[in-house]
Amino acid sequence: xxxxxxxxxxxxxxxxxxxxxxxxxxxxxxxxxxxxxxxxxxxxxxxxxxxxxxxxxxxxxxxxxxxxxxxxxxxxxxxxxxxxxxxxxxxxxxxxxxxxxxxxxxxxxxxxxxxxxxxxxxxxxxxxxxxxxxxxxxxxxxxxxxxxxxxxxxxxxxxxxxxxxxxxxxxxxxxxxxxxxxxxxxxxxxxxxxxxxxxxxxxxxxxxxxxxxxxxxxxxxxxxxxxxxxxxxxxxxxxxxxxxxxxxxxxxxxxxxxxxxxxxxxxxxxxxxxxxxxxxxxxxxxxxxxxxxxxxxxxxxxxxx
Amino acid sequence: xxxxxxxxxxxxxxxxxxxxxxxxxxxxxxxxxxxxxxxxxxxxxxxxxxxxxxxxxxxxxxxxxxxxxxxxxxxxxxxxxxxxxxxxxxxxxxxxxxxxxxxxxxxxxxxxxxxxxxxxxxxxxxxxxxxxxxxxxxxxxxxxxxxxxxxxxxxxxxxxxxxxxxxxxxxxxxxxxxxxxxxxxxxxxxxxxxxxxxxxxxxxxxxxxxxxxxxxxxxxxxxxxxxxxxxxxxxxxxxxxxxxxxxxxxxxxxxxxxxxxxxxxxxxxxxxxxxxxxxxxxxxxxxxxxxxxxxxxxxxxxxxx
Numbered sequence: 088x089x090x091x092x093x094x095x096x097x098x099x100x101x102x103x104x105x106x107x108x109x110x111x112x113x114x115x116x117x118x119x120x121x122x123x124x125x126x127x128x129x130x131x132x133x134x135x136x137x138x139x140x141x142x143x144x145x146x147x148x149x150x151x152x153x154x155x156x157x158x159x160x161x162x163x164x165x166x167x168x169x170x171x172x173x174x175x176x177x178x179x180x181x182x183x184x185x186x187x188x189x190x191x192x193x194x195x196x197x198x199x200x201x202x203x204x205x206x207x208x209x210x211x212x213x214x215x216x217x218x219x220x221x222x223x224x225x226x227x228x229x230x231x232x233x234x235x236x237x238x239x240x241x242x243x244x245x246x247x248x249x250x251x252x253x254x255x256x257x258x259x260x261x262x263x264x265x266x267x268x269x270x271x272x273x274x275x276x277x278x279x280x281x282x283x284x285x286x287x288x289x290x291x292x293x294x295x296x297x298x299x300x301x302x303x304x305x306x307x308x309x310x311x312x313x314x315x316x317x318x319x320x321x322x323x324x325x326x327x328x329x330x331x332x333x334x335x336x337x338x339x340x341x342x343x344x345x346x347x348x349x350x351x352x353x354x355x356x357x358x359x360x361x362x363x364x365x366x367x368x369x370x371x372x373x374x375x376x377x378x379x380x381x382x383x384x385x386x387x388x389x390x391x392x
Numbered sequence: 393x394x395x396x397x398x399x400x401x402x403x404x405x406x407x408x409x410x411x412x413x414x415x416x417x418x419x420x421x422x423x424x425x426x427x428x429x430x431x432x433x434x435x436x437x438x439x440x441x442x443x444x445x446x447x448x449x450x451x452x453x454x455x456x457x458x459x460x461x462x463x464x465x466x467x468x469x470x471x472x473x474x475x476x477x478x479x480x481x482x483x484x485x486x487x488x489x490x491x492x493x494x495x496x497x498x499x500x501x502x503x504x505x506x507x508x509x510x511x512x513x514x515x516x517x518x519x520x521x522x523x524x525x526x527x528x529x530x531x532x533x534x535x536x537x538x539x540x541x542x543x544x545x546x547x548x549x550x551x552x553x554x555x556x557x558x559x560x561x562x563x564x565x566x567x568x569x570x571x572x573x574x575x576x577x578x579x580x581x582x583x584x585x586x587x588x589x590x591x592x593x594x595x596x597x598x599x600x601x602x603x604x605x606x607x608x609x610x611x612x613x614x615x616x617x618x619x620x621x622x623x624x625x626x627x628x629x630x631x632x633x634x635x636x637x638x639x640x641x642x643x644x645x646x647x648x649x650x651x652x653x654x655x656x657x658x659x660x661x662x663x664x665x666x667x668x669x670x671x672x673x674x675x676x677x678x679x680x681x682x683x684x685x686x687x688x689x690x691x692x693x694x695x696x697x
Contacts, residue, residue, distance in 0.1 A: 228406065228407070228410060229410070231403075231407050231410070232407055232410030232411055232413075232414060233414075234631060235407055235410075235411050235631065235673040235674075235676050235677045235680075236411070236414070236631070236669065236672075236673045236676075237631050237632075237633075237634030237635040237637075237638060237672050237673070237676060238631060238632060238634070238635020238636070238638065238639075239635050239638055239639065240634070240635060240638050240650070240653065240668070240669055240672060241414075241669065243638070243653065243654070243657060243665075244418055244653075244657075244665050244666070244669045245418065245421065246657075247428075247656075247657040247660070247662070247665055248418060248419060248421055248425075248428050248662075249421070320532065324534050327534055327536075327537075328534065328536055328639055331536055332642065332654060332657075333658075334657070347534075347536075347537060347540070351540055354540060354543065354544050354548060355548055358544045358548070358549075361537075361540050361541075361544065362541065362544075364537075365534060365537030365538075365540070365541065368534045368537065369529075369532055369533055369534065369537070372531075372532040372533075372534075373528070373529060373532035375532075376528060376531060376532050377528065380528070
C-alpha cells in the first residue's frame, strides 16, 4: 500500500505542480498566464523555425573554421566585428551559426527521446491501470525500481556500455524516462476505470480493447500532451548534460552541451563561449515549459477554476 | 504502525532486488560485454580468458546467481584502473557526495519553503508572481550551466570563492547553491500549492472566524498541516537530489562518487560504474523508505490506509 500511497502522492504532486491550484482566479491573472503561454509558444516556434531553416538562416558555415579568425569576441565587445555577431570559437567557426545548427540536435533529441519514452510508458500505464492485479503489481514494481536510480546516472551508465552516438542517446534517454508516463497515466486510468462511461461501455458489450482505445484513451490525451511537452524540455536538459560530458553527439557536429563544454575551457577570460550555449538551452526549455504550463491550465479539467 | 513499517521495508527490499537485476543487466545490454570491458586492441586469448573469468560463457541465470552471490558480499570486482575493489572506491567517495547533497538540500529548503508559504499566503500578488517566476526559470535552467556561470561570476570575476575542488566551507558554497537550484523550484511550487490547499480548508475559516490572528492561522494552523505533504515531497526528491549531485560534482570537480563515475566511464572502468549505480540507487531506496515511515508517523491516517 505504501508504494501506492507514494505513487498516488507522486501523481498528485505532479498534478499540483501547476501555477495555480483552485479557487476563482481573477480574469486578469488568467490572461497573464495565457500571455506567458503565448510567449513560450512564440519562443518555441522561433527556435523550431531556426532549426528547420538553419542552412538559410545561419550567416556562416558552422563547420568551416578560419584559423586567422579564432576566438573573436561578440560584436558589442571592443574587438568584435559585425561579421560574426556572437564571435567565433577556438577554431574560428562562427558561433551564432553553430548555435543555430546546434538547436537541431537538442530539439531532435528532446522530441525523439520523449516519443520513445511515451511509446514504452503509455501502454504500460494504461494496461496496468485498467487491468490491475498482478500485471499492475509488476509494472508498478518496475516503475519503482527505475525511479530508484538517480536521474541522469542510469543514462550515463547505459551510454558507457552502448557507446556515444545520437541514436544511442535517444534510446538511453527514452528507456530511462518512461516511468513518468506510466506513473501518471496509470493513476489517471484507475480513476476512469469505475466511472459511468466505462461501466456503460462495458454494459453494452464493448470489448476491453475498444473500451481502452475509444473510451479511456481519449480522456488521457490532454494529460499525455502536457507531460510530453514538459518531458521534451527535461530531455533537452539531459541531452545537453550528456553532450557536455562528451557522451552525446560527437564533434564537430555542433550541439549546445558540447559547445558549453568546449567553451568552459576558456571561461577565465572569454566568458561568452560558455554563456551563449547555456542561454540557448535555457531559452528553449523555458519556452517549452511556459507552453506546457499554459497547456496544463487549459486542458486539465481539474484545473478549470 | 509496526505492520506498516514491516510491509514498507519488505517492499524496499524487493525494490533493492530489482535494482540489483537492472545493475546486472546493465553490462549485458551490450552485444558482447567482453568488448565493453577490454580495450579494442586486446588479443583473442585475452578476450577468451576474460570471458571465462567473468563467467560470460555461462547461461544468464547462472551468471545472475554468481553476480548476486558476490553482490551480497559487496563485491563488484576490482577497478581496472586503480587495482582496488570498486566498492571500496565508492565508499571512500561517498562522504563527499553526502556532504554536498545535504548542503544542497538544506539551502533548497531554506529558500523554497518560506518562498512557497509566502507566495501562497499572498496569492496573485506581485510577490507571488516573483516567486513563481523564480521557480519557473529555475526549472528551465541547465544546472551545470548555472554552476559554470557562478564560477565565472564569483570565482573568476569577483575572485571571492574558489573555482573548484573541496576542502574548506568556501569550496562548498558554489556547488551547494548549484545543487539547490535543482530542488528549490519544485519544492517551492509544491509547498505553495499545498499551502493553497490547506488555506482553503474549513478549519482555516473556523480559525479566522473565531478571531485567530493571521500570523497564528498561517503558522499554527496552516503550516503544520502543510508540513506533512512537504515532508512527503522532500522524501520523493532524493532521486532528483542525487541526480543533481552527479551533475554538480562534474562541474566543480567535487571529489564525490559522480566525478569518479564520469572518469570511470571515460576509462571504461565498468566495475566502478556498476558499483556506483547500485549503491546510489540503494541509498535512494533507503532514503525514500525512511521518508515514508516518517510521514506515516506524522500522519497516522496513512499507515491505516
